[in-house]
Amino acid sequence: MSRTFADSRLVEAIADHIRFHRKVIASGNRYVSAFGTRSEAAGRFGTVGDSTVLVEVQVRFTEKYVYMHVPGAPRHEHRVQVGARAQCQGHGCIDPVHKTPDSAVFLLGDDADGTAETALPLVQKAREWAQAHAETCRAKPYTAR
Numbered sequence: 001m002s003r004t005f006a007d008s009r010l011v012e013a014i015a016d017h018i019r020f021h022r023k024v025i026a027s028g029n030r031y032v033s034a035f036g037t038r039s040e041a042a043g044r045f046g047t048v049g050d051s052t053v054l055v056e057v058q059v060r061f062t063e064k065y066v067y068m069h070v071p072g073a074p075r076h077e078h079r080v081q082v083g084a085r086a087q088c089q090g091h092g093c094i095d096p097v098h099k100t101p102d103s104a105v106f107l108l109g110d111d112a113d114g115t116a117e118t119a120l121p122l123v124q125k126a127r128e129w130a131q132a133h134a135e136t137c138r139a140k141p142y143t144a145r
């Protein structure tokens with residue numbers, strides 16, 4: 001798969017979210033959450049009904065207790081998964097959301113760029129769905145009327 005400039009920027013943005021979350025965790029502040037989802041825009045398709053389908057990549061952070069074989073305290077494992085979703089903004093659209101399965105589980109300490117790269121095929125799938133949906137969806141944009 002060839003990579004566009006926009007995809008390179010997307011990978012960069014995802015890797016930045018991962019690096020930022022590392023810093024937050026490393027700060028040791030007990031009020032910060034190890035859980036959370038960050039989103040990054042990854043596409044936008046105009047529908048035949050004049051509405052929009054938005055594609056975004058989601059970076060999900062979780063934490064898991066891992067018991068070690070040696071006796072001792074359990075340790076935390078900070079994890080990252082990426083996924084992509086497409087959402088139609090059409091008012092009354094009958095099939096507005098498409099989500100890809102999440103990526104494999106990565107550790108927060110793994111190579112951030114490598115983790116971020118795995119989002120691209122998922123984003124591609126979400127874009128394909130978005131484009132196909134945009135070509136057929138006649139739901140109108142929501143106008144609050």
Ligand SMILES: [Zn+2]
Pocket residue numbers: 088089090093094095096133137138139
């Ligand atoms: Zn729709």
